[in-house]
Amino acid sequence: MNRRTTRTLAAALSLTAALAISGCSSDSSDSSGADGGKPELTVSGAFMPEPVNDKMAGAFMVIKNGSKTADKLTGVTSSLSDDLQIHETKDQKMQQVQSLDVPANGELKLARGGDHVMFMGLKSKPAVGDKITVELRFEKAGPVKVEVDVKERTYNAENSNAH
Numbered sequence: 001m002n003r004r005t006t007r008t009l010a011a012a013l014s015l016t017a018a019l020a021i022s023g024c025s026s027d028s029s030d031s032s033g034a035d036g037g038k039p040e041l042t043v044s045g046a047f048m049p050e051p052v053n054d055k056m057a058g059a060f061m062v063i064k065n066g067s068k069t070a071d072k073l074t075g076v077t078s079s080l081s082d083d084l085q086i087h088e089t090k091d092q093k094m095q096q097v098q099s100l101d102v103p104a105n106g107e108l109k110l111a112r113g114g115d116h117v118m119f120m121g122l123k124s125k126p127a128v129g130d131k132i133t134v135e136l137r138f139e140k141a142g143p144v145k146v147e148v149d150v151k152e153r154t155y156n157a158e159n160s161n162a163h
Helices: 003-025
Strands: 041-049 056-065 071-078 083-090 093-097 101-104 107-110 116-120 130-138 144-151
Touching: 003 130, 041 130, 056 071, 056 130, 056 144, 083 101
Parallel strands: 041 144
Antiparallel strands: 041 056, 056 107, 056 116, 071 101, 071 130, 083 093, 083 116, 130 144
C-alpha cells in the first residue's frame, strides 16, 4: 500500500467509527431519557372543591409533558396537610399508589372520578376563593410548585373555560 491509500483508508475507518459511535447514542433521550434529558412539565386548571369538613379534600389538574422523556408523579406536599396521597381510580374504586405516569408528549389528567391528589387530615378548612400552594414531586423533572384554586363544591373543570 502506498501512503495515499493508507491515509484514505485511515480516514474512512475514522469516519465509519465516528458514525457508528454517534448512531449508538443519538436517540437515547427519545425513549428513556437515559442521557439525562429532563421532561418539560406544565400544570394547568388546578383546583380543589371546597371541602365539607377538615377531614379530607381532593385536588385536580392537568399535567402536560412537552418532551420526549416520560416521567412519574411520585409525591405531593402542602402546608395544608401532612398527609397527601396520590390516588388512582380503577373499576370505580379509589386506591393509594406510589406514582402516576406522565407520558412523553402526553398528559396526566387528575379529575373527579379518576386519578387525583388526596389531602388527609386538613390543618384548616379552606374556603372558596382561597389558593393552596402544593409542591408536586416528579421522578425526573424535580419539584414543581402549583397554586390550587379552591372552587365551589359543584365546580367541574370540564364544564368551564379554564382550560
